[in-house]
Amino acid sequence: METFPNIRKISANDFFMRTPTIRDVAQRAGVGVGTVSRVINGSPQVADGTRQKVLEAIAELGFSPNKAARQLSGGKTSTVGVITPFLTYPSFVERLAGIQDVLDHHDYDLVLYSIRHPQQTQRKLREIGAQVAVDGLIVLSFLLQTFTPEELRRMNLKLPLIAVDHDPQDYYPHIFIDNVAGGRMAAEYLIKKGHRKIGFVGHVIESAFENESGFTSSQRRFKGMKEMLLQSGLPLNEEWYRFGAPNEYSACEQALHILSLPNRPTAIFAAYDTLAFGVQAAIDKLRMKSPDDVAVIGFDDVKAASYMRLTTVNQQLFHSGELGAQYMLERLKTGSFKPDHWHVELALTVIERASA
Amino acid sequence: METFPNIRKISANDFFMRTPTIRDVAQRAGVGVGTVSRVINGSPQVADGTRQKVLEAIAELGFSPNKAARQLSGGKTSTVGVITPFLTYPSFVERLAGIQDVLDHHDYDLVLYSIRHPQQTQRKLREIGAQVAVDGLIVLSFLLQTFTPEELRRMNLKLPLIAVDHDPQDYYPHIFIDNVAGGRMAAEYLIKKGHRKIGFVGHVIESAFENESGFTSSQRRFKGMKEMLLQSGLPLNEEWYRFGAPNEYSACEQALHILSLPNRPTAIFAAYDTLAFGVQAAIDKLRMKSPDDVAVIGFDDVKAASYMRLTTVNQQLFHSGELGAQYMLERLKTGSFKPDHWHVELALTVIERASA
DNA sequence: AGTATATCTGGAAACGTTTCCATTGTCAAA
């Protein structure tokens, strides 16, 4: 009893428009499958006439190469993973949007991994690496910092990694900003505006949940501010500095406290825009007005900051995502990260709006 | 000259820990590949002893099945796509987070497609369908509404579809809310609080860019509000209704206008929470106070609404995403959507906070 | 014992690409 391995080719199912394969295209164009593959992948090794025929066949059949097969054979997925904590924080979303934008323009897909607890990171990384479901991985914020270089080495990930919004270091490419310098800039701006009594509303780590690297960007920005105040011979007053959860409501409470002091500051630097919104709410509650009664400057330049007319320090959130994706794609194309892309610092700019 | 197709198996490369395949596991456990596959997929057709051996081998080798191969062979990707407009709107992000959460718990990956212009939708859908890179597609908001049922039929998508936040209709499963009823609820709440002069800040479609279905949820919520006012015998005053872009700044301007009228309303219903924040800003600017001078109620119950102490209409954003994902997974498992899941309305609730 | 039945297992074929090698055709130089 002979078997007919090709029986599917003429089976009844095919009358219902089986999605076309490269073989169908080859047949239709009267060429071999190899040639079709070469056309699809833009190899120069194809005569113009042939290429034309193939392209026509592709169009007529509405063929589109099957990703899984492509990946299995070639080892490439045309997919980049993004792993992020706190999907709902506006700053992460903006970076994500930047990444998405670049990947989309290069016909790469974006797989989103979201982590609720840093402890999940390791498991997730292993999974991702083992399944080979993505060509590369963009890691947002501190997630990678939860590992020592040694741990990371032992995990022996084959995947190209790039970190966006990550402390400067030497172990993998990353894009970062100088938070301390940013803090200095914010303070400098306020000082130039004539303020001498400057407060701060920031974020403390309450648990290991938030950041295991020991420092939040809030702390660094605070440090920069203090440096600048000292350097300018201005008073540092511990009463004016308050820390809480990273949300508007908490910030509002901190600000209410600060602004109710008998000797209150004339300006407040909020570590994130989100906190600044809370500070603005407090100012409004107290029937004060910024910038006249109290000036407010934020940090991040989130989308909403422009609606809210918040003066803030821009850190190119969207662009950081774009760059991360761009460098990753280059890495995937050329096989290695450009040395210039290993350690990329983004410039900060004070954006003057209505609040300070 | 004989060839050795299996030469790779003993090539030098293997000393560098080639990622293990199902064959390696089979060998190590002393069983056939079929058995390993059955173990991985939880088939009951495996003796306990055998299963144990296989599981051990899997653990020892750190094996994890290759997604691409799995898909190519079985036709399944363990991946669900999400297609969304305006990635950066907070309400979309919350729905997305809900989807992500459910998928993650079921070991499904989430591929994110973002659309900048509704016209891209069709191309994107075709691409996604053709590449077979996802098992199903969750469509957010109005994107599918840009097609007539006829168009959609002609596109002949093989992919299971479910829409989240989509007008009720008959062509595919969807999860929705009754925006008109929501508008009525908001108005009713304000009326119960004693307000008789109620304003509205909403969103107009400025271009085809935003929504091609003819109605925004803002318009529907407005309709509901008017119905309720009429029904309660309260005055409708066109002066109190203003429409603009869907951002806080624009809403602030509209509210400033309304609240500066000689005969101003004592309460304002904002079509989205984002707009409500703008209204609150306006109230603060005018040195008024909610809820005493002007009450404000929003709609959506975005995360920030709770920080901002905004009274609003909750529409279960996160949960809508969870449900969409859940129903999709069920569809993928059982082969069809449950009839109950074809047309799912989510309940709305007024959340009383400090603003009204 | 012998037979029927149920359970468990091994392994080939198939999924749709890419890649590599062999073959053919073309053109220029000798």
Next chain:
DNA sequence: TTTGACAATGGAAACGTTTCCAGATATACT
């Protein structure tokens, strides 16, 4: 005319699973 180099092409093998069928083993019943 012959030779060599090179461009263009066809098609087999490989990628790592799942599925299906056949065979093996165990169990139950006569």
